[in-house]
Amino acid sequence: MSDIYRMLSPEERAEYDALLHEAGYDDNGEQRPAHEIKERMHRLLQDAVQAHRTWAGYVLDADVREGHHRRFKGWDRARQVVSTRHGGRVVKRSAVMSLRRRDPDNGRTYWQGTFYPDMTREDLLDVINGSEVRIGSERITIATARRLVALLDETGAATVAEALEARGVELETYLLEESA
Incomplete structure (x- = not known):
């Protein structure tokens, strides 16, 4: 679960869990298709923000930042591609891999996209x-x-x-x- 989830109070987590359930499952308990979940999540979070649920703004902001990062990673991996021979055929692979790094100032670990030649x-x-x-x-x-x-x-x-x-x-x- 994301860092934002751990920052929420037990009551806020319960509200968020209920929102996730409503977004992801129909009245019969069947999971909705992914495209529906995305749309419902967005709408339900916006509704919660409009209802002045402070936690919803934090979640929405965190989701937006995560989405931006995911989009950047996809873009970066798609533009840095290398051909390699494997099993008698030539295949294209991303030349960027995520590596765990440690911040020298605070010791926290994070993931860093790294280009093969820099490894x-x-x-x-x-x-x-x-x-x-x-x-x-x-x-x-x-x-x-x-x-x-x-x-x-x-x-x-x-x-x-x-x-x-x-x-x-x-x-x-x-x-x-x-x-x-």
Whole structure:
């Protein structure tokens, strides 16, 4: 969760959580499509600002700053591209990687986009290590999805919820079981 969330009081967090839920879910508890969530979030935050909810102004400002940064990162990565050979073919990759840096004045860490030619050996090892962590996380996601596909196949159910109901087990309980 963002820094702004941690700055809110428990009451403000509860209001913000309710706003997030309203933006993201319909009356049946189904998650809305991403484009609808974006529009609803923006409108609901603007309404909260108009209602003089101070926290909403802080959240809206933080979201705008985050959006500006995301747009800059996309622009920067798209303009600094390098071709490389991998697996017998030529592929284009961003030549900018985000590296963790430490501010010498206050010791706080932050992420800095860094162009490959400006990287040190330590920077490149950090890129490798970060990528390996993400690969490990993706392997867990793949294994989880494969277990759920196997559950669907085993039960003949159309959805995971139906398969779990057929087995009489909750999702987390099923995922914590030792796999065969």
